[in-house]
Amino acid sequence: MLKIINGGIETLVEDWPGRLGYLGKGMSASGSFDNVGLGLANVLVGNPSGEAGLEITGGFFEAEFTDDHVIAITGTDMQPTINGQPVPMYTSLKVSAGDKIKFLHIGTTGFRSYLAVAGGVDVPAYLGSKSTCIFGAYGGFDGRPLTPGDEVKFGAPSADLGSLEGRKLKPEAMPELVNQWVLRAIPGPNTCPDYATEEGMDLLFSRVSKIQHTSNRSAYRLEELPMSFFARTDGGVGGSHPSNIIDHAYAIRGALNICGNTPILLVADGPTLGGYMCALNVINADLWKVGQGAPGRDFMKFQLCTQEEAVQARKDQKKWLSEDSLA
Template structure:
């Protein structure tokens, strides 16, 4: 088990791909903001893909280990320590009962870290997933962020613990982090010529957008669009602003919703429908980059993708989460 001493800025239990099949009932999929980091954390400790770990946003997480086991830490390097001694990132390591694990804050590149534990985090499944939806207060550990005195049980290890310490990823498979995150995206469903001008779409695929301070697991807000972005003077029966539309479903996760003049990436805990246009969708294989984008610091740049390219990228990404990626 793991006893939380300090929940930090935001620490939650998440799995992957989350709570699928409930968008029609208004329930977001939740799940890890950076599925790549979580899946590698699971691989390092011998878990199957998708097992639940701990997502740490921002930093300052601290916990006491309640049993001898094996952990891994992936994602941004928050300078983790075990009993005040540095521990590696992107590598598994042994821990003993009574050890104290501490994190500093996000590094020069990236925003979220992940803890994988042999056997995963043993919280109840809710509608088929262990993921926390903090904007709906369900799933994970009591439907909320972790806080001091919480105790998280570990699951039964999937492999013999003695074979797990020291597992490392090959250098070439470790994701490259940046200050400018290139996101491949497919235009639509609400695009030119009916909703957005050609100049407006060109702007989306040529401009670097700064991530705003108000971004979170529900929505990543970026720089406003220009005045010639919209192809309409108003939203007609949808409303007075040209971003308005009669309510319809949102292409969650990863659609770019435009609310007024503000583009918003709807992500893990985002709304599933509403009355604003959605001008593009980020491909599944690049969703992890959104989770590592640091609010008020990093930038996002969209690159055009086809459906065929998106499918191939997803196949190639999934192939990484196997023993072949270990050094």
């Protein structure tokens, strides 16, 4: 068990791929914002693919273990320590009852760390997932971020702790954290020539845009687009602004919603439908990069991608997040 001393900026229980099959009922998938970080952490501690772990956003998380466990920390390096001593990232290590783990804050790259424990987080699955949806207040640990005094339980590990300790990744399996994220994307469903101009879409796929500070697990906002992006002067029956259309389903996770002149990337806890156009979709294999983008600091650039390339990238990622990546 883990006793929470400080929940930090935001620490959530998340799994992958989250709560699928309920978009039609207005429930987003939620799930790990960086599924690569969580996936590699699970590989290191011998958990099944997609098992729930702790997603630590921003830093300042602190807790005490009450039993012996094997853990792994991935994602951005928040200078984690156990009993005041630095611990390595992307390595499975044993902790003992009474050990205190502490995270500082994000460094120059990345925004989220992941803590996996052999056996996974033991919380009830809600509609098939242990993930937290903080905007709906369901799933995970009582549907909310962890706070001081919470006690997080863990399941049974897949093997003897001694055999799980000391696992590391191959150097080529280490994810690269940067400040300018290239996101492969497929245009549509609301694109040129009906909703955007060809020049507007060219701009969308060529410019580098800063992540706005008004971003969270529901949406990442980017810099505004000029009116020349739009192919229409108004939204017709949808509304006065050309970004308006009649309500339709959003293809989350990864849809780029155009709300007024603001591109908004709908992500983990994003809305499932609305009345704005969606100009492109970030491919599934690149969604993890969004979760490591720091609002107010990092930048994003979209790169044109085909459906065939997107399918192959997803297959490649599945292999990446397996024991093939262990040294």
